[in-house]
Amino acid sequence: DQGVTDTEILLGEVEPLTGPPGLLGVAHNLGVKLALAEVNAAGGIGGRQLKLIAEDDGYVTSRTIQSLRKLIGVDKVFALTSLSGSGQALAALPIIKQAGIPAMVPIGPLPPLYEQPNDNIFVVGQSYTEGMHQLALYLAKEFPGKKWGVILQDDDYGKALAEGIEQAKAEAEINVVFETKYARGQKDFASEMLRVKDAGVEVLIAGGIISENIAMVKEAEKLGISPAIATFWPGRVPEVLKAIGPASDGLYGVDYVAPIQSDAGKAFVELAKKYLSEEEVARVNRYTMTGYASTKTLIEAMKGCADDLTWKCTIEKLQTNPPVETGVMAPIGFGADNRFSNSPVTIMRAHYDTLSYTPVE
Amino acid sequence: MMQTVSPSAPDVRAELGALLEIRNAQIIYDNAVEAVRDVSLSVPEGAVVALLGSNGAGKSTLLKAVTGTLHLEEGELTKGSIRYAEEDIGHARTERIVSQGLILVPEGRRLFANLTVEENLTMGAYRKTAAEMRRLKSMVFDLFPRLHERRAQISGYLSGGEQQMVAVGRALMAEPRLLALDEPSLGLAPLIIDSIYQTIDRMRHELKMTIFLVEQNASQAMEIADYVYIMENGRVVLDGPAEKMRSNLDVQEYYLGFSAGGGERKSFRDIKHYKRRKRWLS
Amino acid sequence: MRSGYYKETIVEHINLTDSTLQRVWIAIGLIVVVAAPFYFDFYGLSLLTLMMITAIGAMGLNVLTGWTGLISLGQTAFMVLGAYAYAITTESWGWPPLAGFLLAGIVPALASVLVGVPSLRLTGLYLAITTLASAFIVNHLVLEFDGLTNGSSGIFVNRPTVLGFAFDSDARFYYLTAGAGLLTILACLNLRRSRVGRALIAIRDNDNAARVMGIDLRTYKLYAFMASSFIVGIAGALYGIFLSFVTVDGFPFLLAIEALAILIVGGMGSIAGAILGTIFMVGLPEVTSFVFSLLGDGARDVLSTSAHEIKGLLYGLVIILFLKLQPHGLMGLWQDAKRVWTLWPLKY
Amino acid sequence: MSYFAELMASGLAVGAVYGLIAMSFAIIYKSTGLLNFAQGEMGMIIAYVAWSISTSVDGNPVIVAVGSIGFAVLFALAVERIVIRPMMSEPILAQIMVTIGLSVIFRSAIVLIWDGLPHNMDVASGNNLIDLGGVRVREAQIAVLLALVLAIVGMWAFFRYSRFGVAMRAVASDEATAQLMGVNSGKVQMAAWAAAAVMSGIAGVLFAIAYELSPSLYALGLKAFPATILGGLDAVIGSAVGGIIIGVTENLVGGYLSSGLKEVAGFVIIILILMIRPYGLFGEKRIERL
Amino acid sequence: MTDHLLQLRQVTKGFGGIKAVNGVSLHVDKGEIVSIIGPNGAGKTTLFNLISGVLPVTSGTIEIEGQDLARVPGHRYVQLGIGRTFQNLALFKHGTVVDNILVGRHWRMKTSVVEAALHFGRSRREEVQHRRRVEEIIDFLEIEHIRDKVVGTLSYGQQKRVELGRALATDPKVLLLDEIVAGMNQEETEDIARFILDIRDDLGIAILLIEHDMHLVMDISDRVHVLNFGETITEGRPAEVQTHPGVIEAYLGHGKSGAGTAKTVTAGAA
């Protein structure tokens, strides 16, 4: 198939590399680069070096589509290591399906991407819904009978979280006293937090991504309230803790990749130091790990096809290989009718002094 | 039938020298429309020079060139030179020209529509001190009592004639050395026209102001002017001292409205034909 | 050297073409459009398709902003409505695509009447803001009525089959957009030379005088809104099909700014300008990417993650430089060129 | 009661940020008839520079203030001189387009020079909380309000007492004729750009302190522009009022109705007010006479 | 009720405090040329704005052919036969001369938006037919040489002619001309005078004229109406008005610009 020469194998990815979402895209991109550098250093696949073409879509759907067409049609990459955001991935679905190119989807693992398995699309990670479900169950156990507040974004991300809370409600007693949706891009959360205060909320689900969570926690600090605040993984990066300041201490989080401060995380940073520049290492965060893990899974499959490097074989291997150990998250594996790695999640808490998260016991 | 006086020899006040001197100017719009072609004229210090000509002759274009505002309409002085007070201003910036005392009353009034009458006048004397400003304002208000009545009104709502008064008054506020007027009497009542011309006459005597006048009201203009140029189709076709021009039969017929050959003004009712085309084109 | 053609009848004045030469050029243009799929690859073709769709949208905005002088920052709202009208009728309700397209024009056109009403009182940027507001409100409503619109999850759309002909491949879909593009051009040209087009221009240049000439400002401003929204709505539907997925995210606010930019760069009020502007603005990122790729792998690695920012920088710079050199836009450039051509060798 | 007071307080605080930026839109528009699409981006760049200064001087407020205001002025003058001035006599649309180009450049430059990450900006005690009779606010938020009041008074005095104010309006109304009166329209434009940069810079810096600093800060411009329209495009002081109205409305709607309606509510208010006053609350009517 | 073509009764218009037009009554009959004169700011243009529907009257009635215009929306006035030109030029300056005059035909055309987009059948026929009429007007006004020029680039005087053409294209019954010869020289004024007379005589259009050129007014008007401060001072035949002391006092003066006195041109300036 396309993208393979005697000396090279081309891979492609589409990420938001500019603008605010670049925070996640760039880190992710580093993870992919790291995985490639690691194999290349070990001689590549069947003597072929791996090369990555990264396209920027700035988180704009039409550009995602354009970039994909370019990667598949013009650059003729062999496989896709990643697709940006959830909405973008959904929009890209028909094109990828039609092309038949093996594609990993490590960001925005939405159910529609895997519930009806597509032969060539492999979703790595955990769904927002399930993550929220687990987080809510944990908080319900930890804070029985407390009043909850929920602030969510008015898009499919927020919707997925809402569903997770619903699922948890069915299993545990959760008393939501305040619930609201905000429009994406909102910067000022004063009125929302006032209502949180007014409603006497003791457990707050801050369902923003990055800036929104920062704003919410700072606002709570300003109002002098200190509910248990739970944030979600898209914003689980050190920069957020730093930007919030001391008020970030003790935030709850949930994730399916290991925290940087854990042993696995430390090992990962060591690995990164070996292949990435200093400046790049500074930007390593959880997205670097997801990028690394999913790419590594792809590479394992491709290695299995070294002589017969075709889409068919790669897809075959991806689904039959035993779960791949990546070191940064639970082993990743798929099955005949399973295109979703369904990685288990961990609940964790933030520490401002070290700008890190550690798992709760 | 008409004898063209050599355009380079306006010598009414030769002893004073030319304050404004245009030589062989060619002006082109949009790189394509030639509006002025090979025009030479000079305005001696202290004189009143009138420029007459039919619609589209290029009079306003010439004034725009003199004040450096041609480029705003994609026009360009492509050949020739314009000298003012011994300085080449053919391509100078408007501000620079204005600061040398050359002020234009532009065609179409061009008031600052959302400023009041008084603020418009203020802009005219933008570079003067507060005391001078007061003096000049009262001078303008004396000249146009109507404006005094309306001084706090937004100028955009004035009647056409009132606006013209503001435009002329605003230029006078600058106490120019050379005042260029593009059809100052446009839309004014006879009474006001008379007073404007009286003022112009007074200014040139009292303040030794030089005046370059573009006018359609030929009889008024010729009366006050020392020297007259006539333009047609972008060229100067006739020029000469005012008295001489007044006695020219063609000028009498085409610009003053006398019936051909005789000294009587003909009635507009008696005009039977339109087709009289450019006579002076060489 | 051609300097104009002598015309003997009124009909000759009204016709769109006035010479064989012109007709030959048009024929060449058509052949290029038809032949494009054979020369362009997958990506190039999708770029062309995108240009076609964008050009339709730009021509639509031109009716409103270029001709009638009503600045709108809200035409994305009508794209969204068009796209949803199409997606809902064809995908959710299973109507035939032709009906879907029709509704993709009619629904925005009707909605635009609501947005257009303020235009009877407002001018310039004041109107621009109310149109911007309508864009936000439409987005809000789309998310609110998720029973119909599927909210933020959006609706998938398939390539259409019109009158038994399936526009399912990239090349076929390109022809569909090219066809729609040509129809739009024709419709706009016809409008422009009709009493309606003249009335719109009259309103832009001098609304009071237009009224004295018997033009009902209310009706015609609303006509402008409706015609514009109809065209923009069709563009929205095509864009939805192009993306194969309709969500509000697919139509960000920046699109409205970009559309305005296309008209300015092309030359406000001109149909050809809208098309040239589209080619320029849609093509520019490709050109900057290409220039960047010429820098070679070495430079690319050094700049690594900055590459995209540098592209952005380049993009902005090119726009500024272009306007500095050619403030009247591409149409200005074209007219200058034409003048040189017809007047040569005598300059004036 | 205190709930309402707190809503009002936070509404005033963001409203003041919008107001300051709205004033910068208005002053440039008023003096040259130009809408500067890059206004939000300029505020953002100034905020980043202030951040750089503050991290190197440990948040010394005097140095940060002097440094960032100085930078704002120089930056504005440079932009005006290099990019805007040469376009001055060109069609207004071309000029607006140039500012759109500028906004793209600035947004890219931010990430190139600094990075795409959110940052916490701490200058002096800007983040400290003050208790005003039960209503807690950050010092930076009080500072924004003060800055707004100062800007309003300054602008009022400027337009009231200086001939330059008349000149600005004249340039906006008819630049060519203003030149014929000997007005140096370049200088007028320079002054307007500098004033605008200082105002939006202050807004950007204080917002960054009270909330966060990130490359999406420019979006404040998108919020402030409607505020300018609400107040009246050429009403510098009116725009400040517009900003306050939008800030307060959003907070009240968020506080009593729903967050989802916040943004929409701001726009609905604008539409309603414009239907009654088509030139904004304090804007000058376009003069038309036949 | 009345057989006057155009009839104004006690028409008043106020702007805030000032009454720009105050209780003016006048009429125009078929085939008449009536002039309105008066000092600057007397309310002449405002009166035109009232008659042509640009502004609503504060009180009083305006009738054309016996029909009261009070309830008629501004854009319908033209259909009742009122055409006008503007003092300060109100052309569509980005359009060509032909385009501008064609707009004058607008109300006579029926093409709908959809038909226009198709340009077929009626729409096309109509276009040809009205274009022909426009060409006639262009010939009549002798502006063939500028017919395809963009109006904004024409000189002031040329634009005035185009405006006259546009007003003629509306097929008016009464034509309001607001300082049409301002900015024209003698020769061009003569042309316009001739046009005005021809328009009246050949096309049977009545004319209401605002003008400061006294020679023209006195030569061609059938009646003259004098306004000052929004009110009528006098009305009558040109010769009567010219010698009316109030008119001389407020408007004509004894100077050179008044009619009659300019018969001989004397060397005035030193």
Ligand SMILES: Nc1ncnc2c1ncn2[C@@H]1O[C@H](COP(=O)(O)OP(=O)(O)OP(=O)(O)O)[C@@H](O)[C@H]1O
């Ligand atoms: N901006 C412009 N672009 C193109 N052509 C122009 C422009 N301005 C004027 N012209 C052309 O230049 C010629 C001279 O115009 P100009 O305005 O100088 O005439 P004028 O003598 O002042 O006439 P008038 O007495 O009617 O004011 C005209 O033919 C006109 O069409």
Ligand SMILES: Nc1ncnc2c1ncn2[C@@H]1O[C@H](COP(=O)(O)OP(=O)(O)OP(=O)(O)O)[C@@H](O)[C@H]1O
């Ligand atoms: N929209 C308006 N708002 C306020 N005042 C107005 C308005 N329109 C006209 N005026 C005032 O009404 C008066 C009459 O104006 P109008 O234009 O009718 O005068 P005119 O007789 O045509 O004068 P001119 O001969 O100078 O054209 C003027 O003093 C003018 O300032």
Ligand SMILES: [Mg+2]
């Ligand atoms: Mg002129």
Ligand SMILES: [Mg+2]
């Ligand atoms: Mg008048």
